[in-house]
Amino acid sequence: MLRTVLFAIFVLAIAIGGGAASVWAVLEKAPLGGTRVKAPWIALPSAGSPEANPYTRARLAREGGVPLGSAEGMAFLAARDSGGALLDRSCTYSIEGIIPVARLWTLHAIAPSGALLASLGRRKPALHSRMVLYQPEGSIAITVSTHPSPGNWLALTGSGPFELVLTLLDPSVTTPGESEMVLPQIVQVGCDG
Structure with missing residues (x-):
């Protein structure tokens, strides 16, 4: 018994x-359902829609994420550079290219857990479209590093891997021409040590 x-x-x-x-x-x-890749960026176009699968909804709810609806815009995540290497805070990166047309875009750095990186004094690890300097042809060049840099600088703190989140807030990013959308490249400039 x-x-x-x-x-x-x-x-x-x-x-x-x-x-x-x-x-x-x-x-x-x-992997989250409905993931589309725009190397090195990953998008979840259906995450905020009724078509999202239950695993995607549960994962976003557990992480505290609020996905954008298809009429609000789209967020893209990059955990690797354009060469395929994982993003690491001991390296310096340049984000180069043209951001798709949007009323407003934001770019911020997060830890792999999804938490926003710590600020460097008063400087947050985030930029938006109204605070960056554009090249004459409308492209951007943003330096992502723990070391101060002139021009557009996205300040990182700490050590270890990180991810970048590019959010485009504009209904036009979800139109049928989305498959032809070109996103900026993430180029590794160099690493410490």
């Missing part, structure tokens, strides 16, 4: 533990 009870408890522990581990794996590690 005791052996049967212990066996039942053992089986239940494996079932509950395995179920919890599979939920964690899906919500933490599985």
Whole structure:
């Protein structure tokens, strides 16, 4: 009798533990549904729509994310540079190119956990379209580094990997021409040490 009870408890522990581990794996590690890649940027165009799959909704809810609806704009995430290497705070990067037409765009740095990086004094690890200097042809050149840089500088703090989030706030970014949209490149300039 005791052996049967212990066996039942053992089986239940494996079932509950395995179920919890599979939920964690899906919500933490599985790619989000509907992901589109604009190398090196990843987009979730359906995350804020009724078409989003339940795993995407659960992951965004767990992370505290509020996805944009299709009429509001789109957010793009980059965890790698244009060469395919993971973004690291010990390196300096240049974001070069033209940002698609938007009423307002923002660019900020986050930790892989999704938390905003710490500020460097009063300088936040974020920029927006009304505070950057544009090149004569309308392109941008933003330096992303822990070291101060002249011009457009996105200040990083700490060490280890990070990700960039580019948010375009404008209904025109979700039009059928989205597949031809060109996003700026993230070029590694150099690394410390």
